Amino acid sequence: MTGVAHVELRPGAYADSVTLLQVSRQVTALPGVIAAQVVMATPLNIEVLASMGFQVPMTTPNDMVVALRLADEAALPTALAAVESALSAPRGGSDSTERAAAPRTTRSALARSGAELALVSVPGQHAFVEAMDALDTGHDVLIFSDNVPLEQELILKRTAADRDLLVMGPDCGTAVVGGVGLGFANTTRPGPVGLVAASGTGCQQLLCLLDAAGVGVSAALGVGGRDLGDEIGGLSTMAALRRLDADPAVELIVVVSKPPAPNVADTVRAFADELNTPVLLALLAPGEADLTVSAEAALAALGRPTPRWPRWGRPSAPAGGRYLRGLFAGGTLCDEAMLIASETLGPIHSNIPLEAGPALDGAFTAEGHSMVDFGDDALTRGRTHPMIDPTLRLEQLAKAAADPETAVVLLDVVLGHGAEPDPAGALAPAIRSARLRREVPVVVACVGTESDPQGLHTQAGALAEAGAEVYLSNAHATRRAVELATGGAR
Amino acid sequence: MNRPTQAPSAVVTAGAELFATALSDQAVSVSQVDWRPPVAGTERDLATVMADPLRLAANQRAAEAMLDVRAMLVDVVPASKALGLERGHFLHAGPPIGWDRASGPLRGALLGAAALEGIVPEPDEAATLLETGRLTFEPCHHRGAVGPMAGVVSPSMWMFVLEDPGSGRRTYCSLNEGLGKVLRYGAYAPDVLERLRWMGNVLGPMLRDAVRATGPIDITGILTQMVQMGDEAHNRNRAGTLMLLRDLAPALVSSGHPGADVADVFRFVGGNDHFFLNLAMPACKLALDAARGIEGSTMVVAMARNGTDFGIQVAGTGDQWFTGPAQLADGLFIGDFGPQDANPDIGDSAITETAGLGGFAMATAPPIVRFVGGSVPQALATTRLMYEITLTENPRWSIPILEFRGTPTGIDVSLVCRTGILPQINTGMAGRQPGVGQVGAGLVKPPAEIFPAALAALAERTRARASESGMPAARAGV
Numbered sequence: 001m002t003g004v005a006h007v008e009l010r011p012g013a014y015a016d017s018v019t020l021l022q023v024s025r026q027v028t029a030l031p032g033v034i035a036a037q038v039v040m041a042t043p044l045n046i047e048v049l050a051s052m053g054f055q056v057p058m059t060t061p062n063d064m065v066v067a068l069r070l071a072d073e074a075a076l077p078t079a080l081a082a083v084e085s086a087l088s089a090p091r092g093g094s095d096s097t098e099r100a101a102a103p104r105t106t107r108s109a110l111a112r113s114g115a116e117l118a119l120v121s122v123p124g125q126h127a128f129v130e131a132m133d134a135l136d137t138g139h140d141v142l143i144f145s146d147n148v149p150l151e152q153e154l155i156l157k158r159t160a161a162d163r164d165l166l167v168m169g170p171d172c173g174t175a176v177v178g179g180v181g182l183g184f185a186n187t188t189r190p191g192p193v194g195l196v197a198a199s200g201t202g203c204q205q206l207l208c209l210l211d212a213a214g215v216g217v218s219a220a221l222g223v224g225g226r227d228l229g230d231e232i233g234g235l236s237t238m239a240a241l242r243r244l245d246a247d248p249a250v251e252l253i254v255v256v257s258k259p260p261a262p263n264v265a266d267t268v269r270a271f272a273d274e275l276n277t278p279v280l281l282a283l284l285a286p287g288e289a290d291l292t293v294s295a296e297a298a299l300a301a302l303g304r305p306t307p308r309w310p311r312w313g314r315p316s317a318p319a320g321g322r323y324l325r326g327l328f329a330g331g332t333l334c335d336e337a338m339l340i341a342s343e344t345l346g347p348i349h350s351n352i353p354l355e356a357g358p359a360l361d362g363a364f365t366a367e368g369h370s371m372v373d374f375g376d377d378a379l380t381r382g383r384t385h386p387m388i389d390p391t392l393r394l395e396q397l398a399k400a401a402a403d404p405e406t407a408v409v410l411l412d413v414v415l416g417h418g419a420e421p422d423p424a425g426a427l428a429p430a431i432r433s434a435r436l437r438r439e440v441p442v443v444v445a446c447v448g449t450e451s452d453p454q455g456l457h458t459q460a461g462a463l464a465e466a467g468a469e470v471y472l473s474n475a476h477a478t479r480r481a482v483e484l485a486t487g488g489a490r
Numbered sequence: 491m492n493r494p495t496q497a498p499s500a501v502v503t504a505g506a507e508l509f510a511t512a513l514s515d516q517a518v519s520v521s522q523v524d525w526r527p528p529v530a531g532t533e534r535d536l537a538t539v540m541a542d543p544l545r546l547a548a549n550q551r552a553a554e555a556m557l558d559v560r561a562m563l564v565d566v567v568p569a570s571k572a573l574g575l576e577r578g579h580f581l582h583a584g585p586p587i588g589w590d591r592a593s594g595p596l597r598g599a600l601l602g603a604a605a606l607e608g609i610v611p612e613p614d615e616a617a618t619l620l621e622t623g624r625l626t627f628e629p630c631h632h633r634g635a636v637g638p639m640a641g642v643v644s645p646s647m648w649m650f651v652l653e654d655p656g657s658g659r660r661t662y663c664s665l666n667e668g669l670g671k672v673l674r675y676g677a678y679a680p681d682v683l684e685r686l687r688w689m690g691n692v693l694g695p696m697l698r699d700a701v702r703a704t705g706p707i708d709i710t711g712i713l714t715q716m717v718q719m720g721d722e723a724h725n726r727n728r729a730g731t732l733m734l735l736r737d738l739a740p741a742l743v744s745s746g747h748p749g750a751d752v753a754d755v756f757r758f759v760g761g762n763d764h765f766f767l768n769l770a771m772p773a774c775k776l777a778l779d780a781a782r783g784i785e786g787s788t789m790v791v792a793m794a795r796n797g798t799d800f801g802i803q804v805a806g807t808g809d810q811w812f813t814g815p816a817q818l819a820d821g822l823f824i825g826d827f828g829p830q831d832a833n834p835d836i837g838d839s840a841i842t843e844t845a846g847l848g849g850f851a852m853a854t855a856p857p858i859v860r861f862v863g864g865s866v867p868q869a870l871a872t873t874r875l876m877y878e879i880t881l882t883e884n885p886r887w888s889i890p891i892l893e894f895r896g897t898p899t900g901i902d903v904s905l906v907c908r909t910g911i912l913p914q915i916n917t918g919m920a921g922r923q924p925g926v927g928q929v930g931a932g933l934v935k936p937p938a939e940i941f942p943a944a945l946a947a948l949a950e951r952t953r954a955r956a957s958e959s960g961m962p963a964a965r966a967g968v
Binding site for chain 2: 016018019021022025035037042044047048049051052061101102103104105106107108109110112113114115116117118119120121122123125126128129130132134136139140144145152155159166177178179180181182183187190194218219221240243244246247249250388417418453
């Protein structure tokens with residue numbers, strides 16, 4: 001053995017073996033120290049020390065042994081000082097690890113928080129697993145995510161039906177529970193209406209119209225656009241109807257949806273007929289009432305008068321051009337506008353065309369009337385929803401306005417929680433600058449309430465100030481745009 | 491959400507932060523999931539397994555079965571009698587392995603065991619017999635036993651016999667030899683064998699007489715107490731050992747065995763803080779075995795290592811092993827030993843973590859928390875993190891510093907794949923070379939790939955079942 005050995009006993013000193021292993025390691029790391037073993041003098045440790053070439057005097061396991069092998073005698077004081085300081089060093093941990101790590105699964109978060117429901121908006125291929133967590137722990141779930149496979153939706157909804165739970169979505173953009181908005185939702189006053197919605201912006205339009213009429217919607221349960229299709233068969237629609245029916249605060253239920261599959265419609269109708277609460281169906285289809293008319297029917301059912309629906313701005317003059325160009329953030333609003341406009345204008349090009357309608361090319365240009373839904377899955381893959389990121393739509397606004405063939409630009413602006421904090425902040429200057437180049441009429445459906453974070457009147461006022469005609473009712477906005485496209489004026 | 495017109499007081503959100511903010515703005519308390527994509531390549535199998543209509547009930551049944559077990563020490567007998575172990579046949583820790591791939595410590599322990607049984611005069615002479623298959627060996631787990639480190643059991647070794655009074659099922663484990671140069675760490679020097687002979691001649695019979703005289707001893711009960719006394723029952727068993735000694739002491743003293751032998755037994759057991767580990771392990775196995783063979787359950791029922799491979803077994807996949815390379819532990823070394831001297835992870839002792847002890851109960855064992863990385867808060871964080879991958883909590887094993895919350899129990903293969911969080915295992919380190927013995931102790935994790943492999947097997951069974959019955963689950967994992 002090379003070096004100088006130093007062995008000392010410390011009777012009565014004690015530290016646990018892990019501490020001592022750490023002390024030994026710290027001291028061994030010092031310059032001039034070849035080996036350091038600070039241990040309790042158990043027979044095993046004495047044996048280890050012996051194997052390292054240390055000679056240890058007779059002792060008991062209650063004594064501490066400090067055994068050092070040093071390059072030379074001069075290193076001893078430093079080494080012993082290091083032993084002292086390592087032994088006496090406070091071993092407190094940092095506070096940074098003290099708090100519990102965040103939950104990593106929906107299951108864990110539900111177990112920890114006592115929350116009543118879960119909102120899942122992870123990418124579609126992962127949503128099923130998180131949603132199943134909610135059902136497994138006896139919770140309702142709202143699935144905002146789109147691109148969830150239909151098979152998975154069916155399994156979730158069947159499972160929920162077995163357990164008397166509610167699955168909202170997938171692709172459920174909007175829900176209101178007890179006045180609290182989930183996803184994209186407007187703040188409405190409490191009130192007697194309950195909504196079941198297979199469409200997000202359709203639901204928002206009804207929320208806002210009813211609120212403007214002084215009638216509250218305290219619950220709006222989204223079910224996802226596929227719920228009333230053949231494969232799902234309205235499982236969530238019926239679960240939502242059952243929930244609303246059982247809630248004594250609900251006096252009227254409105255179901256808003258695109259037309260259901262025929263046999264599903266029969267099932268849902270039959271189911272609704274059995275409920276104690278009256279159910280009004282607001283279906284978006286050719287020949288059916290538009291959402292504004294449905295809102296008026298709901299008011300009538302409640303014995304409330306229909307108000308004069310709000311609008312802002314001065315009537316615009318026609319500016320030439322032949323075509324209506326609609327640029328939408330809300331899919332249902334786009335559908336509704338196409339249904340209304342096509343009655344007068346005929347076929348409308350769109351990326352989400354009506355049945356047998358002409359499709360729009362990728363550059364959103366068409367010879368003829370066109371309406372784009374910027375919220376469509378194909379346009380939101382890899383990019384944020386236009387209710388949050390307006391870039392794509394603003395580009396198209398400038399293009400459409402500059403096109404001499406454009407007679408009128410029709411837009412929607414959807415307010416509420418989850419939407420842009422100030423949509424008019426970007427849209428108003430864009431409208432103003434478009435109209436500076438060419439005084440094209442711009443008609444806007446501004447869907448919101450006074451209680452929304454953005455404030456309906458502030459937003460609508462700013463858009464009107466920029467030269468747009470602004471309506472709360474999408475149907476009224478569309479009819480006005482059609483009027484302008486056909487050369488009519490007021 | 492029974493009344494949809496009443497505002498929720500709290501909502502969980504997973505995904506876009508925007509919605510959490512929107513809820514906070516509406517004065518709703520939000521718990522946000524720290525969601526990350528699952529382990530790559532597991533998406534399809536996760537969906538299939540999560541869609542399995544059997545899973546929820548199967549996991550509840552597995553967890554309940556595990557928690558219902560009470561492990562009683564009922565006897566101490568030689569392995570030949572307890573397990574029908576025949577001369578020339580041995581047990582070892584971990585999943586099955588051949589001599590050709592056996593690690594140094596496993597080889598060392600088998601050599602020593604052959605000499606202990608008198609098959610060869612010198613341990614090294616057994617190598618050819620083992621290599622040519624004239625001496626044979628199989629996993630402890632296959633015979634209802636568990637073995638720490640190399641886990642080698644030979645017919646003459648005495649075994650603790652644990653029984654679940656509810657079912658009458660039994661599990662077994664050898665007697666703990668102490669630390670340092672011991673057979674289970676692969677050492678087989680003459681003094682190692684001499685100690686084993688003393689254990690066979692004196693310790694075993696005396697424990698047998700004491701256990702039989704005292705009556706069944708409630709090992710689950712001792713575990714309950716020791717967890718509150720700072721033992722996590724894997725790397726620290728000090729309180730448990732002393733409680734066992736306390737229970738056995740009167741019978742030992744009045745056993746009629748020579749006073750010197752009684753003193754030796756007290757000295758040996760009292761001087762070996764790990765003595766109780768060999769009771770904690772079979773108690774954990776007894777509990778976990780109750781969950782075996784539950785179709786659809788994703789619960790891990792065994793984690794075990796043979797020094798070469800790390801293997802797990804899952805409740806829903808029968809006795810199939812899912813294996814990957816055993817990892818090197820990260821820890822502290824004894825004496826001059828360093829990482830280069832350590833063998834990859836070895837032993838059945840991870841059965842304690844599988845049952846919710848060891849690394850999973852780290853928060854309760856401040857004296858050894860520095861193995862976890864240096865601080866008490868990190869030990870708390872380790873235990874808390876394990877709740878993210880476990881199905882339930884064990885109400886018996888409650889941790890004072892976590893407000894007496896039960897330890898995280900019942901590792902769920904699907905949760906491991908979803909979170910990428912691997913079970914934390916406290917472990918000893920054996921020397922790489924046969925004959926060396928213990929070189930340190932520390933922390934280790936299983937190889938990550940065995941959990942996706944187990945998940946794939948579970949998904950395969952789910953699909954097979956679904957296609958037989960025409961259930962839509964078969965199509966869930968698209």
